[in-house]
Amino acid sequence: MSTGKGNPILRASNITKTFGNNTILHGVSVELAKGEIKILIGSSGGGKSTLLQCINCLVVPDSGEIEVDGMVIDITKKKDLYRLRQQVGMIFQDFNLFDHLTAIDNITIALRKVKKISREQATQRARQELEQVGLGDKQHLYPAQLSGGQKQRVAIARALAMDPKILLLDEPTSALDPTLVGEVISVIKRLAAKGMTMIMATHQMSLISTLADEILFMENGRIVEQGTPSVLLAKGNKSRTRGFCDSLNDLVGEEG
Amino acid sequence: MPEPISVVIEAFPYLLQGTFLTAGIVGAAMALGLILGVFMAVGLVYGNKVVRFLITLYLWLFRGVPVVVLLFLFYFGLFNYFNINVSAFTAVTIVLGLTTGAYQANIFRGAMLSLPRGQFKAASGLGMTDLQAIKSIILPQILRISIPAWSNEYSIILKDSALAFVIGAPEIMARTQFVASRTYQHLSLYITAGIIYFVLTWAGVMALRKLEKHVRIPGYSANGNQ
Amino acid sequence: MELSPFYQELFTSLNRGVVMSVALIVPSAIGGVIIGILAGVIRTFGGRFVRAVGDGYAAVFRGTPLVVQLFVIYFGLPNLGIYLSPYVAAVTGFMLCSGAYQSEYVRGALLSIKSGQYLGAQALGFTTFQTIFWIVVPQAVRRAIHGCGNEIIYLIKYSSLAFIVTCIELTGEGKTIATEYFRFTEVFMVIGVYYLLLVTIAMMILKRIEKTLYVPGFGRS
Numbered sequence: 001m002s003t004g005k006g007n008p009i010l011r012a013s014n015i016t017k018t019f020g021n022n023t024i025l026h027g028v029s030v031e032l033a034k035g036e037i038k039i040l041i042g043s044s045g046g047g048k049s050t051l052l053q054c055i056n057c058l059v060v061p062d063s064g065e066i067e068v069d070g071m072v073i074d075i076t077k078k079k080d081l082y083r084l085r086q087q088v089g090m091i092f093q094d095f096n097l098f099d100h101l102t103a104i105d106n107i108t109i110a111l112r113k114v115k116k117i118s119r120e121q122a123t124q125r126a127r128q129e130l131e132q133v134g135l136g137d138k139q140h141l142y143p144a145q146l147s148g149g150q151k152q153r154v155a156i157a158r159a160l161a162m163d164p165k166i167l168l169l170d171e172p173t174s175a176l177d178p179t180l181v182g183e184v185i186s187v188i189k190r191l192a193a194k195g196m197t198m199i200m201a202t203h204q205m206s207l208i209s210t211l212a213d214e215i216l217f218m219e220n221g222r223i224v225e226q227g228t229p230s231v232l233l234a235k236g237n238k239s240r241t242r243g244f245c246d247s248l249n250d251l252v253g254e255e256g
Numbered sequence: 257m258p259e260p261i262s263v264v265i266e267a268f269p270y271l272l273q274g275t276f277l278t279a280g281i282v283g284a285a286m287a288l289g290l291i292l293g294v295f296m297a298v299g300l301v302y303g304n305k306v307v308r309f310l311i312t313l314y315l316w317l318f319r320g321v322p323v324v325v326l327l328f329l330f331y332f333g334l335f336n337y338f339n340i341n342v343s344a345f346t347a348v349t350i351v352l353g354l355t356t357g358a359y360q361a362n363i364f365r366g367a368m369l370s371l372p373r374g375q376f377k378a379a380s381g382l383g384m385t386d387l388q389a390i391k392s393i394i395l396p397q398i399l400r401i402s403i404p405a406w407s408n409e410y411s412i413i414l415k416d417s418a419l420a421f422v423i424g425a426p427e428i429m430a431r432t433q434f435v436a437s438r439t440y441q442h443l444s445l446y447i448t449a450g451i452i453y454f455v456l457t458w459a460g461v462m463a464l465r466k467l468e469k470h471v472r473i474p475g476y477s478a479n480g481n482q
Numbered sequence: 483m484e485l486s487p488f489y490q491e492l493f494t495s496l497n498r499g500v501v502m503s504v505a506l507i508v509p510s511a512i513g514g515v516i517i518g519i520l521a522g523v524i525r526t527f528g529g530r531f532v533r534a535v536g537d538g539y540a541a542v543f544r545g546t547p548l549v550v551q552l553f554v555i556y557f558g559l560p561n562l563g564i565y566l567s568p569y570v571a572a573v574t575g576f577m578l579c580s581g582a583y584q585s586e587y588v589r590g591a592l593l594s595i596k597s598g599q600y601l602g603a604q605a606l607g608f609t610t611f612q613t614i615f616w617i618v619v620p621q622a623v624r625r626a627i628h629g630c631g632n633e634i635i636y637l638i639k640y641s642s643l644a645f646i647v648t649c650i651e652l653t654g655e656g657k658t659i660a661t662e663y664f665r666f667t668e669v670f671m672v673i674g675v676y677y678l679l680l681v682t683i684a685m686m687i688l689k690r691i692e693k694t695l696y697v698p699g700f701g702r703s
Binding site: 260316317319320321322323324325326328329332333334336337411414415416417418419421422429432433436440441442443444446447449450453454457458 | 541542544545546547548549550551553554557558559560561562639640641642643646653656657660666667668669670671673674677678681682
Binding site for chain 1: 610612617620699
């Protein structure tokens, strides 16, 4: 198992979340070591998205403990939540770029307002990040003028500019046109190669099989299976994960 | 019984009779505006340069001048000047009709522009004349789309009709003013008038909302305009 | 070229009147926008009770004619011992009425902001205040500006009702002259031109503002 590498940079333990009568998470625990990549899979409604949003408290858990880089978060304190979110970047399925700001301003506004960095420094940093994701020439375009793949790359640049210790990715390619998925996947792979710590919900087989240090299979608000891809996806393994991934492969196959 | 209330109770039937005139003004003005609006919208979308310019000028004039000013201009001014003898009711109806016509033209124009271009071509392709296409293909669609904006226009014209009293048409407001000046119960009487208008406004808006649902075509988007 | 005494007197009074009209319009527009923002925010985010109050306010002032509102304020309130000067009564009525309409545009603009915008900001560590100030307000302003601007144009036209509560502005001044000389056609045509100018100038300013605020893909709602 790959969880043995030193102290975890993220520890979320026993996260519970209930909406009304509907319990979405039943005491889920996740740990990430520095540089580790874990991938959440499972059919929709299984709690992947809620778990990710609980980790940076966009959805405040009912109970459980969150610890980032040795700092325990008091989820009842707003200050703690703001600090937590600055350290944990998040990529959404539908990008959530600020529609009234250009690509570069989407990045600088967070640097300037949240991190209180000067405009010049923020602009410089934002430019670097945009170039990293191959959008150096699109800095002054507005979200409406960008393709889905470009929007997602801006969103990734925006998150990275905040120097997060961990990146949460919530189905980053699901809202994209099939032809635009590739550009986002390659950006994510480059991040992985640089050693970014990530936890990602995705149905993209190419990401699951090549990036995951560990796969977490979620169902009904619980992690029902976890392990390395080489074990879970091995031929002859009757794991739920393998069955699920086969059905993903079939889908891709049908689509040609 | 306190006087403010007894006065209202006594005057209420008299005030309510004004509703007939108010309804007449609003109904006739909206109808006039509908006809004008449709013609001008067609002119704006399909007309040549001169037609478009003239209609645009008309819209600018009637959307830029206050209703009260138009009432004075027409009733005491133009109609007098040209020796046209009209009642205050007719004058109000004409002025409000001309005004709402300008706004309705814009509503219908917006609705027409929101229609897919293929509609007109398809009609022509079936051998319809331009007029037939507009009448039986374009109009039924834009009238449906326009109901929400039209209902807004109704509420504006209803409220504007309360200005008829400045030239002496005996509608709700004029009657209220008449009673108030004799009984000095201004507050309760004007609040009563307000309640009558309030009921008329929202009743009309609700009725049009019902109509909108009634004529809705499944799968046909009703938000082409605004 | 010398103007005839009639036209000299006409333009003197109308110019005096237009000053009064502007003195009515400007504070009413500002007050209306402020009330509209407050009421709009309350109607969107308020608790059940304040929201009901805000909705009720908007329904009443949008459901009744402005003349009736002015009459209640100017002629009605004295029945309760409250006496307002014509000017104050007119501005109060204009502000309250305009605010009700403005609140509709503000509410619509606030409702049109997608939840993802809030999420995106939160995920970056924005505080609630920062989210409102840097994300919600700039977007809402762009969505509301067209409607709010149009409402101010309506207000310019409806300022002509002030003379009914004896606050003598453009229309009131004109009416006095027209009655005196019995030349309604000329007088009210000239008044019409004054209003057309006011409205057209306001429209041009509004267009300018909309153009400066324009962001691609961020159209009117």
